[in-house]
Amino acid sequence: MGRYVVRRIIQAIPVILGATFLIYALVFLLPGDPITALAGEKRQDPAVVQVLRDRYHLDDPFFIQYWDYLTGLFKGDFGEDYRGNQVVDVMRRAFPYTINLALTALAIEMVVGVTAGVVAALRRGKFIDNVVLISTLMVISIPVFVIGFVLQLLLGVKLNTDYGIDFFPVSFNEEAGFRSYLLPGYVLASTSLAYVARLTRTSLIEVMRADYVRTAVAKGLSPLRVVVRHGLRNALIPIVTFLGMDLGGLMGGAVITEGIFNIPGVGHQLFQSVYLRERTIIVGIVSALVMVYLFANLVVDLLYAVLDPRIRYE
């Protein structure tokens, strides 16, 4: 087990290096000069442009720039953006919001999605099963930004102005604390939630037909114990895989949701940075996201053994 973890971590190093290189190269290839982007549509004074280009070594060849970046990275220096902010500071500011948001979304997915899936599976073909299937189909087919804006208008604005219930903040608000994450968390989770529900349903239906489940029923175990201990535990493997993968997506893919609810997180920062060609921020954030992804994968792989003791790590 310990050796397995160490091996996985060592394997991750070339992946991270490759990812930074790819992202760095891609951003380098993006058309548009970062210094020009700094001034919007205005033409800058050529002397000012030169000073900035020199300061950030933008006229060096690509490999020298990348090498400089990489050596900085090994010293723990993520560099500076073109406006003089430390990338580490930018990331330290943005990540907590996104982590809170992603965890809220993940919790909603797990609780609501798995519950809906289990209920649907156990009442297969009944009314409740159809409700779950149809509602998840609807959620999957509606674009996220529509769900976001509609919920924001109904629960954020109308509930407040028409009924005086100020529970869901329209946009992120530090004072509202955890409540700020509920609505965006749900919106962010909505699509995955539908998948989790469907996945749980299919997986559980299959497992419930397995011999060992029939044995458990024949032994006279209580239905709850049969479902939770014997059914769900085995049915969870594909769901855990999905959720693990999804965590990476939730962290980096929250651009739209973060935009709608004005959460100053990673997606929001990444979007702005791409627009402004802030190379160091893009590479920094994406590398961090790659690490999150790799870590989530590792955790998922380790969880398999917990769920199914037959699985061993060599």
Next chain:
Amino acid sequence: MRLTKTMRWTALAACTALAISACSTGSDKKSSDGANGSGKKGGSISIESGEPQHGLVPQNTAESEGAQVLAQLFAGLVEYDRKTNEPGLRVAESIESPDSKVWTIKLKDGYTFHNGEKVTAQSFVDAWNWGANQDNAAEGLPFFSKIEGAEELAPGKDKKPATDKLKGLKVVDDKTFTVTLAAPFSQFKIMLGYTAFYPLPKAFFQDRKAFEEAPVGNGPFQMDGKWQHNQQIVIKRYENFPESDGKAKLDSVTFKIYDKLETAYNDLRANNIQITNKLPISAMATVAQEFGDRYIYKPESGVGFIGFPIATNPAAYGKPEIRKAISMAIDRESITKQIFSGTRIPADDFISPIIPGYRKGAMGDAAKYDPAKAKQLFDTAGGVPNNTVELGYNADGGHKEWIEAVGNQLKKNLGVEVTFKPFEKFGKILDELGAKQYSGAFRMAWQMDYPSMENYLRPIFSKVAIENGSNYGGYVNEQFESVLSQADQAKSQEEGLKLYQQADDILIKDLPYIPVYTYMTSAAYTKTVKNVVVDAQNRIDLANVELA
């Protein structure tokens, strides 16, 4: 920094933002109401903002979000009347010059920075020297180029400044300094209200990083804590502000930073924020009904153009008749109504309607939609090579729709082929124009830096602006140059104004660019506040806002 606020500034080329000090002249009806109104003193509000692009240093801020915050934190030498945009004195006691070349500036007593330091002549001189030095890479650098010695501090690419002091700035005593310009410039006083001309305290030079996060100004508000990036900037009343009628009425104001205007608008409707001066297009249909007289709708300083590469493609766009024909074939009314939902209005002058010197209908025929006449003029002038007009635009700023509408109108009215060329950024159009890779017409817009006609003429159409400004088409007209320089040397602003209007007339005859629309400010506020005035630079005069 604002990515999606297409309604105003991403749409503007050369969108140097503007600075206006929070005005206190009280000439506006609304604000005089406030003086004897029953408004409660104190209280706190939140208003919409975008993330400022740079650290908050006046000399390095040329974008609207940062300038709006700085305008509350600083008081400049000059402020602009909210209604007429005429310059008035603020920190300056007097600004005088016998020859428009050597200016003597005297300061009023009593202004202090928020850390207690006195505002002296040196505070201004130090700030300007810093901004003019190319090593500091300040965005406001071009504003100091008129001062004598500017080229020593900004010698250009690959050269080092020889000194760090402008030769033209001399401190006479604590309250007086003189500014010598390289050449006479009658509008110099008007420039002084711009953000780049605010003073800086010693604290800035000791710790620039700290200053950028929490600037120390001399205005009616001071920072309350540090700028919380992507979240908010909180400012509070500065009790020692010396203007009796300019003191902030509110205790504090929070600039809440938004990424999407739709979200800000929803927050406004839920009264989570109280004022926004940028509305999303989606709100335009219903905002008047929803907010009634708390909805403000008036022209602002931006003008949108179709530009022509006169220098690089004279065969197609060299003749003024062709340009006039194109201008007359554009249905401005339908473009502004149907594509911009009234967030723009048809332009009829090179100058925005809010600028002293603007003349309604100045363009005459050239701005009138007359397809028949346009076609006739176009054919008589010989048309364009291959009978094809190319229209370029930057695809990141919401310009596709209106450029395509213009193209279709030209197709229909002039019988030409129209091709469209999207560029990923506006800068790319400029690069390709410069390298002669692109020789088609292009979209362009201009927003003023200071409310003077001169600011709509020289930076876009003069010969010097080809190298060092925004004359992207390469238009040159000696007569225009000479009238412009006469206007600069005028002994008074009024005399200057007349001459600038003459220069404007030359442009109207030549049409190097075609003015298409003027931008509109649209702002709204909730029932909980009053005395909300949005000025010509689309800034809210927060010092006078009160709780209702």
